[in-house]
Amino acid sequence: MAETGSNQAPETGAFFQRDRQWHPPALTPNYKSSVLRSPQKALVSFDNTLSESTGRVFGHAMLGELDNDLIHNFARPGESAIGERIIVHGRVLDERGKGVPGVLLEFWQANAGGRYRHKKDAYLAPLDPNFGGCGRAITGEDGSYALRTIRPGPYPWPNGPNDWRPAHIHFSVFGHSFAQRLITQMYFEGDPLIWRCPIVGGISNREAIEALIAALDMQSTIAMDALAYKFDIVLRGRRSTLFENRPEGN
Amino acid sequence: MAQSLDRLKESPSQTAGPYVHIGLTPNFCGIGGVYASDLGSSMINDQTKGERIELRIRVLDGTGTPLREALVEIWQADANGLYNSPAEMRGAADPNFLGWGRQPTDTETGVCLFQTIKPGRVPLRDGRLMAPHISLWIAARGINVGLHTRLYFSDEEKANAEDPILARIEHRLRVPTLIAERRGDTYVFDIHLQGEKETVFFDS
Numbered sequence: 190m191a192e193t194g195s196n197q198a199p200e201t202g203a204f205f206q207r208d209r210q211w212h213p214p215a216l217t218p219n220y221k222s223s224v225l226r227s228p229q230k231a232l233v234s235f236d237n238t239l240s241e242s243t244g245r246v247f248g249h250a251m252l253g254e255l256d257n258d259l260i261h262n263f264a265r266p267g268e269s270a271i272g273e274r275i276i277v278h279g280r281v282l283d284e285r286g287k288g289v290p291g292v293l294l295e296f297w298q299a300n301a302g303g304r305y306r307h308k309k310d311a312y313l314a315p316l317d318p319n320f321g322g323c324g325r326a327i328t329g330e331d332g333s334y335a336l337r338t339i340r341p342g343p344y345p346w347p348n349g350p351n352d353w354r355p356a357h358i359h360f361s362v363f364g365h366s367f368a369q370r371l372i373t374q375m376y377f378e379g380d381p382l383i384w385r386c387p388i389v390g391g392i393s394n395r396e397a398i399e400a401l402i403a404a405l406d407m408q409s410t411i412a413m414d415a416l417a418y419k420f421d422i423v424l425r426g427r428r429s430t431l432f433e434n435r436p437e438g439n
Numbered sequence: 440m441a442q443s444l445d446r447l448k449e450s451p452s453q454t455a456g457p458y459v460h461i462g463l464t465p466n467f468c469g470i471g472g473v474y475a476s477d478l479g480s481s482m483i484n485d486q487t488k489g490e491r492i493e494l495r496i497r498v499l500d501g502t503g504t505p506l507r508e509a510l511v512e513i514w515q516a517d518a519n520g521l522y523n524s525p526a527e528m529r530g531a532a533d534p535n536f537l538g539w540g541r542q543p544t545d546t547e548t549g550v551c552l553f554q555t556i557k558p559g560r561v562p563l564r565d566g567r568l569m570a571p572h573i574s575l576w577i578a579a580r581g582i583n584v585g586l587h588t589r590l591y592f593s594d595e596e597k598a599n600a601e602d603p604i605l606a607r608i609e610h611r612l613r614v615p616t617l618i619a620e621r622r623g624d625t626y627v628f629d630i631h632l633q634g635e636k637e638t639v640f641f642d643s
Contacts, residue, residue, distance in 0.1 A: 199525040205446075207642065212452045213583040220454075222581030225501035226632050232642040235607050239561050240574050240589075241643050243524035244514065245539035253474070262473050284447045295478075297462025307458045307468055309508070321473050323465045359455065359462055365526065367514045368643065370576050370585060374453040388454060391583050397451045423447045 202427040203237035204368045205284055213391035220387040221348050237368055242427075244366035247293045249327050256325050259296070259338035263321030270320035272301025272339030274415040277358065277375070277403065280332040284426030288332025292424070293363035295325045296336060303344030303354075312344055337415065343382055355382035355389070364424045375420045376402045452585065455578035459510050464543050479512065479541030482555050486535040489518030489556030493625040494590065496551045498544060498577055501633035505549025509579035512541045513553060513590075515572075520559030557592070563603060570598035570605070577630065587641045590628050593621045613639050 215227035255262040260270045281292045299305045299322065302314035306322050326334040343353050355376050362371040376383050383389055383402065392398050400423070409417035460468035464477040483491070494513070498506040516522050521532035523539075532538065536556065544551040560568045573590040591599050599605060599618065608614050616638045619626035630638045 199528075201526045201528055207449065209584075209642070211448055215583055217583060220581070220583070223454075223583060224581075226506070226579065226581035227583075228586070228637055228640050229633055230613075230637050230639075232640050233608055234642045235604055237643055238563055238569065238604070239522060239527070240514070240516075240569070240572070243522040243526045245523065245537060246525055247478075251478075256474070263470070282447060284449060286445070286447055295462045297458065305458045305461060306470055307461055309457060321461075321465070321470045323462045323470060323473055325474075359453075359459070361455075361463055362450075365524075367574050367576070367587075370512070371450065371452060372455045372459075372578050372585060373450050391453075392451050397448070400448065400450055401453070423450045425449050426446065 199365075200427050201242060202429055203242055204366065204425040204427055207425065211394060211397050213393075217387070217391035220391055223391070241368040242366050244364065244369065246291050246365055247327060247363065248291075252325065252327060257334075257336040259298070259320070259322065259324045259336065262324060264319035268319045270300065270339045271317050272320075272342075274337070275340050276335060276337055276409060276411070276415050276417040277420055278333070278335035278406075278409060278417065279403075279419050279421040281328045281334065281362065281364075281422045281424060282332055283424050287426075288328070288330070289364060289424060290328055290330050290332060291365070292328040292332065292334075293325065294328070294334055294422075295323070295361040295363075296338075296358055297323045298338065298341040298358045299344055301339050301342050303342035314342070314344070340377070343380075348387060352387065353382055353385075355380045355386055360422065362422055362424065369424045371422075371424065373401060373422070377418065378402055378404050452583060454580060454583055455510060455585075457508050457580040459508070459578060460543055463510055463541065467543050477541070479537075479539055482537050482540040482553065484535050487556055488533050488535070489558075491624065492555060492557050494553040494555065494573070494619070494628060495625050496553070496575075496590075496628045496630065497549050498551075498579065498630045498632065499549075500581075503631075503634075505544070506579050507544055507546050507549045509544045509549075509551070509577060510541065511544065511551050512539070512576045512578075513555070514539050514574045514576070515555065516558040516561050518556055518559050520561045522561075560598065567603050568598070568601070570595050570602035572602075572604075575630075582632075586632070587643065588630065588638055589617055589641070590626070591618045592626060593618050608639055613637075
């Protein structure tokens with residue numbers, strides 16, 4: 190990526206294919222709204238073309254000073270959001286284990302009581318006047334990022350008669366390519382609701398679920414201020430272009 | 440035992456949920472003052488080269504009901520078929536065209552509008568040209584992994600007929616699900632998530 194000052198040519202190879210048995214399938218009937226929103230026909234596969242192996246990359250210049258600080262980016266001057274103050278930090282890596290710089294991460298979440306600042310959320314827990322619930326960051330040279338926020342509360346949702354989402358933060362991840370686009374959710378270590386949730390349960394592999402659970406990270410806390418959780422994100426890795434000019438493919 | 444391949448697994452996807460707008464289009468859902476504008480809301484300016492077009496997209500569920508809380512992102516080449524991306528090695532794309540856009544569906548009608556330009560043709564590595572197309576990515580409540588499809592243009596019949604990706608679709612009756620219909624300067628494109636008219640979705 191030119192703007193990070195690297196003297197290496199940008200990578201242009203095709204991506205490792207997605208392991209769709211690792212991801213949740215489209216149809217997960219216990220998560221009811223997937224029933225009418227899941228394609229029933231098979232996906233059509235093809236190797237990445239330029240349309241998938243390229244993508245928009247965003248520069249750090251777009252960020253405001255408080256973009257990764259949800260405690261303050263919506264708060265009135267001198268005030269802050271109510272709740273358990275936490276830092277969430279980690280790295281964005283690709284499947285080859287390399288840090289991915291210049292990745293745009295966007296986050297959104299409910300407030301400490303489990304209420305979203307959205308007109309369609311009618312949950313009786315109140316809004317926090319100092320909490321908006323959105324933030325963003327761009328990874329540094331080594332793929333690292335950090336945000337400051339309050340720990341979101343669990344909330345009930347109309348799926349089963351008594352379903353509650355575990356505390357979670359939504360992550361939207363914008364890699365370097367259309368093929369890497371990913372939205373996921375981060376959960377918190379030790380939350381007993383994780384293993385009861387039909388959205389989490391759409392993932393069949395326990396190891397895959399654990400990959401979405403952020404660990405309490407006492408080394409990164411700020412004493413007398415904020416606890417910390419570490420959450421690494423892995424994006425699809427690129428194949429090296431050892432043999433170009435294949436009869437088909439990109 | 441052989442050496443371990445020592446690769447990580449991609450982070451599993453999860454649904455964007457019903458409140459995706461809080462994070463990705465906060466101004467649209469009334470959370471003002473955090474970002475100056477919603478990212479991807481505008482793709483062109485008065486110096487962008489190419490034919491101005493509008494995309495009018497809806498996403499419909501298995502009953503034919505439009506989704507009113509979906510998010511659509513598009514990625515496309517400029518008028519000369521170049522991508523505005525560091526991985527574009529063929530030349531410099533139009534600096535006045537981002538190539539990427541993001542829009543929510545309307546909370547009443549479910550219609551999602553993009554003001555963009557018609558893309559040029561892009562080759563495969565072997566030199567065969569693809570027909571003009573726009574890549575789409577759809578996220579919403581009920582969708583566990585973002586869905587990838589393409590929009591092709593109804594007035595590009597000849598190019599569409601020789602497009603190598605459309606040629607991969609075994610069931611030829613499904614090809615028209617990827618072709619947006621031209622009405623003046625607007626292309627109308629309905630994405631059916633499920634059922635008889637189900638749109639072709641890709642794994643690539």
